Amino acid sequence: MERVILAGLNTETQDAYEELQELASTAGGVTVGTCVQNRETPNPVTFIGSGKVEEISVLAKGLKAGTIIFNHNLKANQQRNLEDITGLKIVDRCTLILDIFAKHARTNEGKLQVELAQLSYLYPRLSGRGASFSQTGGGIGTVGPGETKLETDRRAVRNRMDLLKSKLEHVRTQRAIIREGRKSKGFLSGALVGYTNSGKSTLLNALTKAGVLAENKLFSTLDTTTRKLRLESGVEILLTDTVGFIRNLPASLIAAFRATLEETKYADVLLIVLDGSKNDLEIQNQTVYNELKALNILDKPRITILNKIDLLDNVKIARLSNGLDSPVPVSALNKRNLDLLTAKISLVYNDLLTKS
16 A cells, blocks of 8 residues: 655644545555644645655655645645655645545546546646646556546646536436436435435445445445335335535535535435544534535435444433434444434425425
C-alpha cells in the first residue's frame, strides 16, 4: 500500500483527521504519520508555513512516505509550490475524495457523474499545471476520469463537460419517466440519506433483502438502488439508497451528482441514517442537515435513525437519543429494532395517505 502522511491546520478537529485517515485507507494508502500546524489562516504560498514544509519533508523521508495528503482543499499554486519544495506528491482533500469516487463508480451513470465531478474541480485549476493532469503513474490521486486523458486545452475540457452534462440530463429524463410510472401506480417513496458509511446500504439490505454492496468504507456506494419494502399494513413503498454526504464536500461534487441526489428531492419521506458509534455525531448530523437544506428538501417528513447501536451501551443510546429528533435506535447489521423502524415508517406513510 502507498505510504502517506496527513497534513493540515489545527482548525480541524481530531475526528476530522481520523476521517481523513479513513479516506486515505479507502483510497489504498496507509498512514504512517501526521503533521498539523498551529495556525488559524493558511499561508497563501504553501498553505502551511515554510518551517512546517521542511518538517514534513524530513518526516516523509524518514518514514519513506511518497505522498502528503492535506485535510483541506488547496489552491493550484499552493499544491504546485509544495510539490516543488518537497519533491513529493501532494494530494488535497477534494482530489482524494474524487479518487475514491473514481475507484468505486460501477455503473455508466456513476462513471459519468464522477468524470464530471473531476473535470468541474480540475477545470479552474488547469492554468499552469502543464501535463501533470495527464500523468499515467499509479497511486492516490491519479485515477483519471474514465478513459479520457485530461488535456490542458480549456476548450477541450469545457466541451467534454458539456457532453457529460448532456448525457446526465438524459439520465435525469429517464429517471423522471420512471418516477412518473411509479407514481401512477400509487407507490410512495422514501430516500435513505446520511453521512457516508453510516450504514444506509446495510439498512436497505436488512429491510428489503436488496443485496447491494455494503462495506465498512467511506463512499463504498455511489449509485442509487431502489427496492420495495412491504409494510405490515400491506402497503408497499419504494426505498432508495443514495450517495453519502461528508463534511467540506465541494459544491462541484454536489452539482455533479445532481441526477442521483434528485431521488431525495422527489421522495415522499427522508430516512436520515446516523452512525451512533461516531464521536463527532453532532457534526455529522449538522453536515447532513446543511446538505439537505442546500437541496431545499427539509420540508419533507423525516425519520431519524440512530444506527450501529450494537456498538453502544444503553446509557449512550439514551443520551444520544435525547439530543436528536426522536430517533429510532437500530442495528442494521444485527437487524435489531427493525420492527420499531418499520412501525414508525408505517405511521408516517399512513399519515401521508390520509392527507392525500
